[in-house]
Amino acid sequence: MIDEEMVDYRTVPTVCPYCGAGCGMLLEVCSGEVIGVLPMKGHPSSKGSLCAKGWSSPEFLKSSNRLAKAILREEGEEKEVSLESALGLVVENLNRVLEKYGPEAVGFISSARCTNEENYLLEKFARTFAKTNNIDHCARL
């Protein structure tokens, strides 16, 4: 047994983020960082197996290409803005387009990479707030 007093270590049960097989895995977390992956032996379908992608899945977490700030692009110039002001601009522009062109002129692309809850929310937002059924995702790819 690992003595919790001695080591800041835990495992978090989750699902592989890659294909649709949905293999069970445990993320190994040490001092607030994911340091590794363990396959979930008791998982009903993957039964302790993972592929190369699953085994390597925490690697991209720390990538220098992560988007960590909201970016506003104006006249070809990029600048970092706060999340709050970014979301404010999104709403402002959505409202402006809805008023000027109507709900046919707005579109939402959801994601097969996101959770059920997130897909549900975006779909609900498109239909109830923007009043459009222009909502789709990459199921065809």
Place this chain on the structure above:
Amino acid sequence: MTNSIGEISRASLLLVVGSNTTENHTVISGKIIEAVRNGAELIIIDPRKIQLSQISSMHLRNKPGTDVALLCAMMKLIIDEKLHDENFIGERTEGFEELKASLGNCTSAWASEVSGIPVSEIEKAARLFAGAENASIIYCLGATEHVSGTDIVRTLANLSMLTGNVGKPSSGVNPLRGQNNVQGACDMGALPNSLPGYVNVSDDEGRKEFEDLWGIKIPESPGLTVPEMIEQALAGRMHFMFIMGENTVLSEPNSQKVIEALKNIEFLVVEDIMKTDTTDLADIAIPAACWAEKEGTFTSTERRVQHVGKAVEPPGDAKSDLEILVRLAGIAGAEGFDFKNSREVFSEITKVVPAYAGINYERIGTKGIQWPCSSPEHEGTVFLHEKKFTRGKGRFQPVKYRPPAEVPDNEFPYVLMTGRNAFQYHTGTMTRNSPSLEREAMYPYVEINPSDAQKESVKGGDMVTISTRRGQIRLRARVTDAVCEGQIFIPFHYREAPANILTSEELDPEVKIPELKVCAAKIKRGQSRGVRSCNNTFLNSF
């Protein structure tokens, strides 16, 4: 999937159509190998040689886009030789006579002509399939990314019902979902024609239920699919777009057109975990948490609703898409988005999607629950259609073979297919930022058959230019008999040689899936002028 992943190893026959299972669904491929070890017959229908070909009983390497012809001829032979399951057809199905009549001209000789597979092979496959105790069909995008994508799915369902292979263990029709939550995104109604739980938006009664629950009117005409939104944007009729977690520039066919379309949108919002070629085009790019940094549920290809645990905090200002959407709705003053966490959203989902009604986070645990699960007492469903089909009787839907939209000619003599490899994934947003995966498959390449390579004076490792009517890319040749003569294959992961510059946006007329598996291309050795040759110039080059 009608059935479950765990059942695969106990099937007596597996028909794998258009799925490079070992590279793309590795763990599922393990179950297929287990089945073969247990004595199962394995029939593969795929133009490319795949790892499973080494252990298959038969590998039918048909011409791309001819699966429907092949399968229709198999069904005709099964009926002609009375190998079909009369009891199942009588009790569980309708429309058999129409199916039989529709197959009148689908002789093995005709299918052989169309597909390039010898008559004897077609007949042997048909007899093997019909004779199997438990025949399970596994298919993937190689089957469906065609203008006849819907037809092929109907044909597979017809074949399965014809032989009584639905509604029992280790059988059925089993699509392998390519992404962790395609199943869930569809279940949740992230589709232009359906509300959560596959309620058609044009169905007045179904829509009314949602209008009552959400307390607001919902538009009744179906919306636009992604390819249609891109068309509208190009025509200057799409003025605001919100993309959550998709690298549309690299994933959609005909990239140059996609870039033009996205640039044409007045205000483009892109939410992603990484900087991508699509966030580079956004007026606002919003940083999102990735799967390890948030809580929620994914639904796997076997309909298993599973819990995603939060392990660490997201970087910088990044937040989960859930938190972003709740805050966005708050600023907009939208009603019905007062959620504190994913658990509360899930609880609303269980009220609107009957297949999820009996599921909650406690029951999901670490093993998940397979929908449909109608009540807290219901244990979930391992395989579908046991006693009856959703509509009652299973209906045979006759289909007519249609050739691919763009076939080779003198100018573009090769058939180009696109797909994935084992170490990269989709547009590489995650894998190309994972050093141990990137190291294994760092460079873009095109697979060329040895005899074509000789014809084009190309050696393995040579730089070649591949062009189609839509554009050209430059990459290295990999000379291999994994592709047949007259065919080439390019993985679409690489932004420095994006395969989707080349692909055709011809769509299946019903579900609008693009024909990414067939277009006409030519090969030219060496670098041609005006073709980009290094990283990071992708967007600048248009």
